[in-house]
Amino acid sequence: MNTVIFDLETQRSAEDVGGWDNVPDMGLSVAVTYSTADDRYRFYSEHNVDALIEQLTTADLVVGFNLLRFDYPVLSPYTSHDLRIPTLDMLDHIYRQLGHRVSLDDLAFANLGIRKSGHGLDAVTWWNEGNILAIAEYCLQDVRITRDLYRLGRSCGYLYYPTRANNKIITATSLWRGDDSGSYRQPLYAPGGSKSDHHRHC
Helix, strand or coil: CCEEEEEEEECCCCCCCCCHHHHHHCCEEEEEEEECCCCEEEEECHHHHHHHHHHHHHCCEEEECCHHHHHHHHHHHHCCCCCCCCEEEHHHHHHHHHCCCCCHHHHHHHHHCCCCCCCHHHHHHHHHHCCHHHHHHHHHHHHHHHHHHHHHHHHHCEEEEECCCCEEEEECHHHHCCCCCCCCCCCCCCCCCCCCCCCCCC
8 A cells, every 4th residue: 555645835825825715826835745655755846746746646545734725725726636535634633533723743742752843934934035955854854743643643543632731642543544544534624853763652
């Protein structure tokens, strides 16, 4: 089974394009994928976006964080393909359990002991500065974090999420252990470093 972990950054922010209803207008700056089939990372931009679409649409499963409300809409102007592909959107799954969103940074800290190196708005700033390398490094870290959280959820059947008092549990069994991994889930909510050496064990 070829599972592809996927994340992208944009050229413009929600504010730049008039709000979250206009996500397709944000424009792709850099995308990064990781494929379990060959244990390889790949980098994409507008110049080779067709290859990115090909990789995603031929994967057995695409895994990411906020894919349904963000990454896929950003890609939609670049392709005539229907992006209703087998998808595990970790944020969508979490929202369905908790009724609210949890940031990737908070999940990374609670489960992997690391913090993200920046924020999506930083990537827009780097784009305006022409600093493509910084965007690529930031996006790569997000893919690594997403991959490691996905693996941890599959292995343990749950992830921790942070609260003010302590870490609580998000169960991961329904999607991350394969029971429903091939279905396309329509999201309910409105959009709005490197691999860690500190992974927890189940």
